[in-house]
Amino acid sequence: MPSTLSFNGLRKSYGGAPALSDVSLTLAPGRVHALVGENGAGKSTLIKLIAGVVPADTMTVTKDGAPITLNSAGDALAAGFRFIHQELNIVPQLSVAENILLGQPGATRYGLFVDWKALSQKANSALAELGIDDIDVRVHAGGLGVGDQMLVKIASALVRDEGAEAPGLYVFDEPTAALSDTESEKLFDVIERLKKDGAAILYVSHRLGEIMQICDDVTVLRNGAHVITTPIADTSRDEIVHQMTGRELMDGYPPRIQSIGANPVCAAKNISSAKLDQINFTLRDGEILGVAGLSDCGQTEILRLFLGLERALAGSLTFNTSAAPRNPVQAWQRGVAYVPRERRSEGLMMTLGVRQNTLLPHYRGLFANRRAEIEKTRGLETDVKLKAVGPDQVVHELSGGNQQKVVFAKAIAKNPRLLLLDEPTRGVDVGAKFEIYSLIRHLSEGGCSVIMSSSDLPELIGMCDRILILHAGRQYDIIEPQGMQPGDLLATFYDHHKTSELP
Amino acid sequence: MTAHMRQFGTLLGLILIIVFFTVNLPDTFLTARNLINVSQQISMLAVVAFTMTIVMVMNDFDLSVGSMASLSGIVAAVLFSMGYPIWVGVGGALLAGLVGGLFNGFLVAVIGILPFVATLGTLTIFSGTAFLISDGRTIFGRDIPAGFSGFARSGIPLDTIGLEGLKLPYLTITGVIVLLLVWIILEQMNFGRRLYAIGGNIEATRLSGIKVKRLRMGAFALTGIGAAIAGLMYASRVASANPTQGAGLMLDAIAAVFLGMTMGKEGEPRVLATLVGVLILGILDNGLTQMKVDSYIREILIGAIVIAAVATSALGRRR
Ligand SMILES: Nc1ncnc2c1ncn2[C@@H]1O[C@H](COP(=O)(O)OP(=O)(O)OP(=O)(O)O)[C@@H](O)[C@H]1O
Ligand SMILES: [Mg+2]
Numbered sequence: 001m002p003s004t005l006s007f008n009g010l011r012k013s014y015g016g017a018p019a020l021s022d023v024s025l026t027l028a029p030g031r032v033h034a035l036v037g038e039n040g041a042g043k044s045t046l047i048k049l050i051a052g053v054v055p056a057d058t059m060t061v062t063k064d065g066a067p068i069t070l071n072s073a074g075d076a077l078a079a080g081f082r083f084i085h086q087e088l089n090i091v092p093q094l095s096v097a098e099n100i101l102l103g104q105p106g107a108t109r110y111g112l113f114v115d116w117k118a119l120s121q122k123a124n125s126a127l128a129e130l131g132i133d134d135i136d137v138r139v140h141a142g143g144l145g146v147g148d149q150m151l152v153k154i155a156s157a158l159v160r161d162e163g164a165e166a167p168g169l170y171v172f173d174e175p176t177a178a179l180s181d182t183e184s185e186k187l188f189d190v191i192e193r194l195k196k197d198g199a200a201i202l203y204v205s206h207r208l209g210e211i212m213q214i215c216d217d218v219t220v221l222r223n224g225a226h227v228i229t230t231p232i233a234d235t236s237r238d239e240i241v242h243q244m245t246g247r248e249l250m251d252g253y254p255p256r257i258q259s260i261g262a263n264p265v266c267a268a269k270n271i272s273s274a275k276l277d278q279i280n281f282t283l284r285d286g287e288i289l290g291v292a293g294l295s296d297c298g299q300t301e302i303l304r305l306f307l308g309l310e311r312a313l314a315g316s317l318t319f320n321t322s323a324a325p326r327n328p329v330q331a332w333q334r335g336v337a338y339v340p341r342e343r344r345s346e347g348l349m350m351t352l353g354v355r356q357n358t359l360l361p362h363y364r365g366l367f368a369n370r371r372a373e374i375e376k377t378r379g380l381e382t383d384v385k386l387k388a389v390g391p392d393q394v395v396h397e398l399s400g401g402n403q404q405k406v407v408f409a410k411a412i413a414k415n416p417r418l419l420l421l422d423e424p425t426r427g428v429d430v431g432a433k434f435e436i437y438s439l440i441r442h443l444s445e446g447g448c449s450v451i452m453s454s455s456d457l458p459e460l461i462g463m464c465d466r467i468l469i470l471h472a473g474r475q476y477d478i479i480e481p482q483g484m485q486p487g488d489l490l491a492t493f494y495d496h497h498k499t500s501e502l503p
Numbered sequence: 504m505t506a507h508m509r510q511f512g513t514l515l516g517l518i519l520i521i522v523f524f525t526v527n528l529p530d531t532f533l534t535a536r537n538l539i540n541v542s543q544q545i546s547m548l549a550v551v552a553f554t555m556t557i558v559m560v561m562n563d564f565d566l567s568v569g570s571m572a573s574l575s576g577i578v579a580a581v582l583f584s585m586g587y588p589i590w591v592g593v594g595g596a597l598l599a600g601l602v603g604g605l606f607n608g609f610l611v612a613v614i615g616i617l618p619f620v621a622t623l624g625t626l627t628i629f630s631g632t633a634f635l636i637s638d639g640r641t642i643f644g645r646d647i648p649a650g651f652s653g654f655a656r657s658g659i660p661l662d663t664i665g666l667e668g669l670k671l672p673y674l675t676i677t678g679v680i681v682l683l684l685v686w687i688i689l690e691q692m693n694f695g696r697r698l699y700a701i702g703g704n705i706e707a708t709r710l711s712g713i714k715v716k717r718l719r720m721g722a723f724a725l726t727g728i729g730a731a732i733a734g735l736m737y738a739s740r741v742a743s744a745n746p747t748q749g750a751g752l753m754l755d756a757i758a759a760v761f762l763g764m765t766m767g768k769e770g771e772p773r774v775l776a777t778l779v780g781v782l783i784l785g786i787l788d789n790g791l792t793q794m795k796v797d798s799y800i801r802e803i804l805i806g807a808i809v810i811a812a813v814a815t816s817a818l819g820r821r822r
Contacts, residue, residue, distance in 0.1 A: 307710070332712025346710055349703025351769035360700050361711040363693040394769060410711070 002029030002198035003064040003168055011057040012045055014397065017389065019045045023226045025219060027169060027200040032191060034211045034232070035204045037221035037244055038429045039401030040387035043204045044086050046221070047173050051083050052076040063168075080165060082157040086173040086204075086400045086427070087344060090149050092142025097123035099141045100156040126155040131186045145296035146342055147455070150178045154187060170194055171202045174400065176210060177427045180295045180455045181490060188214050206401070206429050207456075208237045220244055241430055250434045253462030254441045260465060261285035265449040266306060266324065266418060270315035275301045277474040279315070283418075288440070288450040290464035290481070292457070294493050298473035299453035300341055303420040306451070307331045307338050319418065332361045335417030339407050339424050341453075347407040353392035354381070358410045380409040383439060385432045401427045408436060412443060419443060421452035425459065437463060457486040469493065513765045513776075513812055517783050524790035531793060535666050539675070545785030546678035547572075547733040547740075551752045552759040552781050553678075553685045554729025557722050558618070559760050559772045560689060561701040563611060565723065566622040568730035568756060570630035571603050572749025575734035577633045579651075580642035580744035589651050597731050603629055604727020608720030626753075633746035643743030652742035674736055681729065685774045688725070698722055702771065758809045759784055765816035783808070 010023045020042045027033050035043050048054040050061070052070040061068050063079065070076050076083070090099050097116075100123040123137040132155075135148055144152065154175060160167065170191075176184045191201060191214060205211055211218065212232060220227040220243040227243050241249050264282045271279040276298050283289050291299045304310040305317060308327040317324040325331035331338070340346035348357055355377040377391035384405040388398055395403055404427050411419060419440070425433045440463060444450055454460050460467055461481040469476045469492050481489065524532040531537055551568050558565050575596035582592040603625065610621035658670035689695035697718055700708045709715045733752060738744040762783055763776030784805060791801045 309710075328710055328712045329714055330712075338710060340707075340710055345704075345706060347707055349700050349707055351771060352699060352703045356696060356700065356703075360697070360708065360713065363696065366693060367691055368693055368696060 002200075004028050005169060005200055006062045007050055008060045008062075010046060010049055010059050012042075012049060012054065013057060018224050020049070020224045023221065023224070025202075025229070027202060029168070029198045029200050030195055031216040032195055032201040032203055032214055034215035034218040035202055035221065036206075036208070036211065036218060036240060038387075039405070039427075039432060040399040041221040041244070042224040043221060044173055044399060045224075047083065047085070047171055047202070047204070050076065051081065051085075051171070080168040081171065082167045082169070083171045084154055084157050084173060084175050086177075088146070088149050088153060088178070088342075090141045090152060092140065094141060095138055096135060096141050096144070096152055097137035099152055100126050100137070100159060102156060122159065123155070126159045127151070129158055130155055130190055146178045147180060147183055147295040150175060151183060151186075154190075158190070166197060167199060169200045169202065173204045174206065174427055175203075176205060176207060178423075178455075181457065181486070183295065184210065206427065206433075208240060208430065211240070212237055222246060244429070245431050249431050250438075251430060252434070253459075254434075254438045256441065256445070256465070258286070258445045260287045261447060266317075266319040268302075268305070268315065268317055271305065271312045271317060272314040273301065273305070273310055273312050275473045276305075276310075276312075279468075279475050281468055281475075281478060283449045283451065285447045285449055286444050287466070288444050288452065288464045290460040290467035291451060291453045291470060292460055292467050292489065292493070293470035293476075295455065298470045300422055301473070302468075302470075303338070303422055303451055303453060306336055306418060306420055335415075336420065337361070337411035337414075337416035337418070338420045339411045339422055341422040343404055343407050343426070347410075348395050348403060350396040351394060353394055354386070354388055354398075354406055355391040357395055357406050358413055361410065362414045376413070380413055383412075383435070384409045385435050401429055401432065404428050405432060405436075408439075412439060415446075416443070416448055419448055419450045419452075421450060421454075423454055423456075424452060425454070425456065433459075457489050461486065461489060510766050510768065512815060513762060513783070514779055516808075516812065517779055517786070520783060520786055520790070524786065524793075528790065528793050532790060535661075535669060537789070539669060539672065541785055541789045542675040542678070543672040544789060545781055546672075546674040547736045548752060548755050548759065548785065549678040549778070549781045550681045550729055550733045550736065552756040552777050553681050553774055554726045554732075555756045556760050556763070556772045556774045556777045557685060557689065557695075557698065557729075558726045559757075559764075560695070560698045561705075561719060561722060563618040563719070563722070564622070564757060565604075565607060565618065565726045565730075566753055567603065567607060567626040567629055568726065568733075569749045569751065569753035570626045570633065571600060571727055571730035572734035572737060572752055573744075573746050574603070574629045574633040574749075575599050575731035576738035576744035576748060577637045577642065577746055579735060579738060580646060581636055583648055583651065584642060584646035589648055592648075592651070593735060596735050597728060600727040600729070600731025600734075601724055602727075604724040604730075605720055607727065608723030611723065612716040612719035630746065637744070637746050639746060641743050641745035647738070647742050647744075652739050655736065655739040655742075674740065677732070677736060681732065682774065682778060685729075689774055694718070694721070699771065755784055758805075762809060762812050765812050770816070 005027045008024045010020050012020045023046060037043055049056040049059055050070060052072045052075050061070055068079055070079065097119045101119060120137050127135055130151060132151055141149060141152055175187060179187065195201060203215055215232050217229065217231050218235065218240060219229045220240060222244060261284050263285050265285050267282040268279045279302065281289065291302050293299060301310045305312060306319060306324055308325040308331050319325065325334055325336060344350065355373055358377055358380055359373055374391050381388060386405045387402050395406060408424055425436055428436060440450060461484050464481055466478050467481050468478050477492065555565060555568060578599045579592035579596040582595045607622055607625055610616045611618050654673050658672040661669045661671055697713050700713065701715060701718065705715060734749050737748055759780035760772050760777050762780030764770050764772050766776040766779065767773055787805055788801065
């Protein structure tokens, strides 16, 4: 039975600093409600409160007018709430099927032994609901790409026992940050279906395009405070941005002013490796090369080649007229900097401060120079628009988008010669995205070469001088994206998909 | 608020312990003589615990420190009994610590064996080696040069500050020097900060161009040397060496670091916090002995206190 949920007077502060101050929200059945705001505005905090995983300072919740309590994750589950939190938290050692059915009563024989067959069936049907048939539910979830891991998480939120009451609320915290456009579309279909079934949906994203596309209402938060709640039909993208930031915003992509240099900085000649086949390109100083294709088809591997993490089995790889770095130590020493794909597992020391995270690759000499480091960190924090209490705030206390900015700050801290960017703006809000694009542009015009991979196609088109199109690790084409539409770029991924399937 | 309570809870515990013994042992506990005595008693545990902190910063640990301490005492004593001068004995023992530590580091960082398994293996290797080269007997008496055993018995006279007849023992001073060195290494040097980074996320650290393997080996080497120093201190104190005398050090050292970790903001080991852990264990031992509490009961109590401290801290963190 569909019901209306009211969350009133949500307050939460961390060590005296308010993350949410008196926010209220009403979610109606059959409507998708967007929650937007800059990085650190309090979106995830709000979600954690109603999920019962972080205790609220104050909060009253009513379901069709009757009060309910949410003091633990169990309470929220019992109330019929399902969550897809911002940070991926699959269990990498378990199989996909086990991950999908984690927390469910599960399939057992005689209540004791795992019934693997039933488990696989249930998991497969959960994935099928998302329109996915190409993930093997028996493999370890840790081995999947980030996008697939996200899909597994979403599937696990969709599982439910036969006969059980349908969940009344689904909450998605930036589900598409790790998804390609195609995967996102599948998710939107599912949301549409959940909505038709009468569930309420709370949806967080920094991709305002998709908010306009799939949401019915929008609530804007700024600095932990409620700004406005309005039907999507009555507002516009620009108005939302203005309400989020409270100011006129630089948006879009900073244009290239200086032309690309003449010197080749790095080159791949007939590179083949475990996941790559026949990669050829030359990158000049100041040039920005995009690598793109359907998800996980070798983008990450191309970046990792130049960090010495991916071994080329054939071909030659050069950087600054000599052989490319053989390991990350050499790479950073020679001016290569890297923003890895997964910030939490590959980019950050979550229990250490912003300063130690950003400056780790750049420590020089025997002793730490605290004062210079603090100054340096402060400068970087301003550059990337980091919202933190200070240079030594512990990273796990930052919001997701701000954590991403720390990883980016680390890469640009010491004038890199070659910048390797894997999803550099994942989870970053519109305003800060523009700052990051400006920084990339600025570096490139100063002679730094950039290779970037992104599932955000407008970002690739707006920033790259050329884009290398991949399919399944094989180089299909290098295109100049100027004036292209995202749809055109997407078509090139499939274009190749078709030709490669021809005999 | 609660975070601070948790962080300083362990320190508060130490103060309560001191108050308790001061009240119950009014004449003997809070005296200069007893405190100096305590400082000397705990100095060996302190050295092992301080250097154990270096590997625990990386989320590793070293189970072999106790048997390394025994081995180093034996190496020195055997060299003495062969007629070598003190500096050779001491140098040989320290070299044993360095090599043993590097070997631990090699197994963990290069081969990739879990520290628990690797150092459990070397624990028995070191211990077996100690038995082998000593023939399983205690080396004492004439074999130990007076200059060597004299070190533990002497110290800097404290008459000038009004403590007639008391000395600040060299063993205590050694402990303080090691504390200072480890503090500089971990808190002031880039080496130590890279170790904290490894503890924070080893993969992210590697991708940031840090020489993770080399650093881990270096850290284990320092822990090995620390264990060797403690072994020498012990041998000097009892003017003898036997292949099991360091055995008790390992568990207490790890317990001390764990006690200290309850004071870290993120539950990370800090060497000054390890000092608090060492003091808690050392003072409990001293006070309970003076109160004539049975040694078995003492062990039960100490174990319970370590568990209680770590459990409170874990529960406090959950909010
Ligand atoms: N455990 C914590 N300790 C201290 N401060 C915290 C903690 N968790 C969150 N905060 C702070 O609360 C504020 C809101 O964070 P929140 O994660 O809700 O932001 P968000 O709107 O989800 O941002 P993003 O778009 O980057 O995900 C931030 O300023 C953040 O630093
Ligand atoms: Mg968030």
